[in-house]
Amino acid sequence: MKILLFGATGQLGQDIQKVFEGASITKFSSKEFDFSSTDKLVVNDQYDIIINAMAMTNTGLCEEQSSLAYKLNAERVGEISKLAAFMDAVLFHFSTDYVFDGLEKKKYTETDLPSPVSIYGASKLAGEFHAKMYHKKIFVFRVSSLFGVGGNNFVKVMLQKAKNGESLTVVDDQFMSPTHSLDVARVVKYFVDNKVEDYGVFHVSNQGVCSWFEFTKEILNIAGLNVELSPVSHTQFPAKLRRPEYSPLDISKISKYHQMPDWKVALGEFLGLLEK
Ligand SMILES: NC(=O)c1ccc[n+]([C@@H]2O[C@H](COP(=O)([O-])OP(=O)(O)OC[C@H]3O[C@@H](n4cnc5c(N)ncnc54)[C@H](OP(=O)(O)O)[C@@H]3O)[C@@H](O)[C@H]2O)c1
Secondary structure (H helix, E strand, C coil): CEEEEECCCCHHHHHHHHHCCCCEEEEECCCCCCCCCCCCCCCCCCCCEEEECCCCCCHHHHHHCHHHHHHHHHHHHHHHHHHHHHHCCEEEEEEEHHHCCCCCCCCECCCCCCCCCCHHHHHHHHHHHHHHHHCCCEEEEEECCEECCCCCCHHHHHHHHHHCCCCEEEECCCEECCEEHHHHHHHHHHHHHCCCCCCEEEECCCECCEEHHHHHHHHHHHHCCCCCEEEECHHHCCCCCCCCCECCECCHHHHCCCCCCEHHHHHHHHHHHHHC
16 A cells, blocks of 8 residues: 655644554655645656645734635645546545634534635635545545644643743633644544545544633643643734634544544643653
């Protein structure tokens, strides 16, 4: 089995490589192939599985550079999908809880109508359409609030600030399901190993819901760090982009295939791996 991985240097891309250790993987990041400057995707070898973890994930930058966001998060996904169709390879693509506006105050299912409130969310939703436009053998995993050992993420930022002795002020009125990218990678591995053919959109996050404040409290708790932590409303922060206020994903559909751990368990595993 041969795998082609885009976004290999990202936090999810690195965890994908971890779970497929020993497999034949060809890895692409912007160093090997820069999707912002090249529009023709030419890959000579034949692959069975294509995994696209490539994306423009800097949400603030997406607001400022919307055409680049649509290029990378949507149009180029179409090129990857065409490539998968040409090779008849199974394509795994990742989207986000940011395709929803978060106004429903309930967990979103795969059949709920997306309504993004940011360029990032809109470009990722367009990416889902581009991915599905050219190929049928495709899985779109919508994931949320990722943290992975190989990435720059919220957990690492909070840990660093706390280690520096800084007091922390974190929003307590925006809710999500924090998700370890290693757990997402494990689902991909499960689908590949078990040759799952139930193509389509799946919500893939760790179980449970929390605010960013509650998430930070647990990070400090597990890491044994004692700094002042205060809750604040998101309305106190002048933000470049609107974020969904309540965007946890309903994971009933994926749970029929693979049980996702609770976010606190996932966080514990992540912090343990960071220490190694
Ligand atoms: N991070 C989150 O909280 C979050 C939440 C929901 C959904 N997601 C989705 O989950 C997936 C993985 O996210 P992640 O956090 O692992 O992303 P990430 O750490 O930001 O990694 C992004 C990857 O995309 C590559 N890339 C970016 N621009 C490129 C370009 N112009 N040409 C070629 N490659 C380029 C990067 O390569 P270089 O290193 O070479 O730049 C990197 O390997 C994405 O689809 C993202 O939208 C993420």
